[in-house]
Amino acid sequence: MLLPLTNAPRDYAWGSTTLIAALEGRPDAAGPEAEIWYGDHPSDPSEVADGSGLTLDRWIAAEGAAHGITARLPYLLKLLAASQVLSIQVHPSKAQAEEAFAREASLPEGAPRNYADDNHKPEMIVALSDRFEALSGLRELGATRRLLEALGEAAAPLRARLADDEGLANAIGWLLSGEARDVVAAIEAALADAQSTEFAAELANARRLAHWYPGDPGVVVALLMNYVVLRRGESVFLRAGMLHAYVSGLGVELMAASDNVLRGGLTPKRIDVDELLRILDPTPGPVPVVLPVCVGEDRGVDAFPADVPDFALLRARVSAGGAEAVIRPAGPLIVLATAGAVTVAGDDGREVALTPARAVFVTPDESRIRITGDGEAFIAQPGTPSTDRDTP
Structure with a gap:
């Protein structure tokens, strides 16, 4: 299942009035925009843009089990914009x-x-x-x-x-x-x-x-x-x-x-x-x-190695008329557009169009997603549980 996500920028004092605004192609903000959170973190969960009025944490509690989600997301994805x-x-x-x-x-x-x-x-x-x-x-x-x-x-x-x-x-x-x-x-x-x-x-x-x-x-x-x-x-x-x-x-x-x-x-x-x-x-x-290291079924998907069980970060870059990027989810994932315009499609053919700073949540019962268009997107998903270099 594909669920579009939205959230408002957090106004920490160190945030920028220009960086997120420029990414989205709008005028400078009146005040600082420091971070946009994408996920189910209880401090600032994303809103599910399906008309339900639910935040992602509430949606997962109500509907997640039916789509293979039995716990909170182990990761939190953000856009971060610092002016100081x-x-x-x-x-x-x-x-x-x-x-x-x-x-x-x-x-x-x-x-x-x-x-x-x-x-x-x-x-x-x-x-x-x-x-x-x-x-x-x-x-x-x-x-x-x-x-x-x-x-x-x-x-x-x-x-x-x-x-x-x-x-x-x-x-x-x-x-x-x-x-x-x-x-x-x-x-x-x-x-x-x-x-x-x-x-x-x-x-x-x-x-x-x-x-x-x-x-x-x-x-x-x-x-x-x-x-x-x-x-x-x-x-x-x-x-x-x-x-x-x-x-x-x-x-x-x-x-x-x-x-x-x-x-x-x-x-x-x-x-x-x-x-x-x-x-x-x-x-x-x-x-x-x-x-980034090229991974996957085509040369349009890169990974940023981190080697922790909580998260893995991928990047998909696609171009008009070029090959699609194919992602096989390793759990619930979030796709965040960061340049151009991309479209995310699931198993049933449903599509969600994304522009920069827009995101979609993908449930793990999707066997694969396809990313097309002309732009760039980052994909957050759980990491590999067998390795963890976190401990000093």
Whole structure:
């Protein structure tokens, strides 16, 4: 069965007034449009555009079993549009989430909690804009020391703490604890005149972060992270424990269905330093850019390897007069158009036409779907349950 989906953009302050609007071919929005969610997540389920008035979670509860769906979707698909940086954050592994969620169940009512559920939250972002900026993982220590040299004596106390990987984690805890306010202020001031041929982009990004979040220790934490620029169609996969933040651009994001986030700066929200350090993987090194791999029955379908049980992400590109893209569902899936105009057809010949930012939910009793037209669509579906590289 094919069910068209709709949802309204979420208006987080870091969202863009232009990126989603341009994708849809409409005038700029009056306020920020940060994310559009596609799925049955209870925080913002999609609406089923069949006249029933149901959200997808309610439709699955009422009708899902008849179409082979016996549980909530294990993934959440999003369009993400950032005009300024999101908070630095990290997500737990499955084992860490289960232990912590059970531990917090005994807290008194009203006590601050870090865990909304017992699930992990690996995630993947694929750039739709020509340029998508992100902070992904912790930079190799030798390179970070060279970057900090460009900041002179202001960064000397931080350099002294970076003897090894353990020192990297301790330095992050020190910066976020509030004990390093003077060092943070000195580094922020030194950014104005700092120069480095090797790290010009990183320093320029840090100056921008300091403009958005003056005095925030996350500005200095960001200097310890890999600054990555994705081109359209490139991706990064973020496993458990990996510190990250999206800076700017439009992308398709796919993640496990969880709300578990531990923040590490660039935010007015609560930061639990001890819990952040407990789940942080401080191993430094570059985060590989994930490129699509051709799969399926034709050359019109690519996969973005992630190797987690919760989700798999495919991309179909079709052209007028060209071959159709054929997808054989591995469970309930969502097709999201991101360019041009595509048509999704099921076993019975029913068709749903999609333009950018429009989506359709496909139940797993469809043996295959066909995508035709002239455009691009991303397909989210469950991953392979036999492998999981999530655990640090």
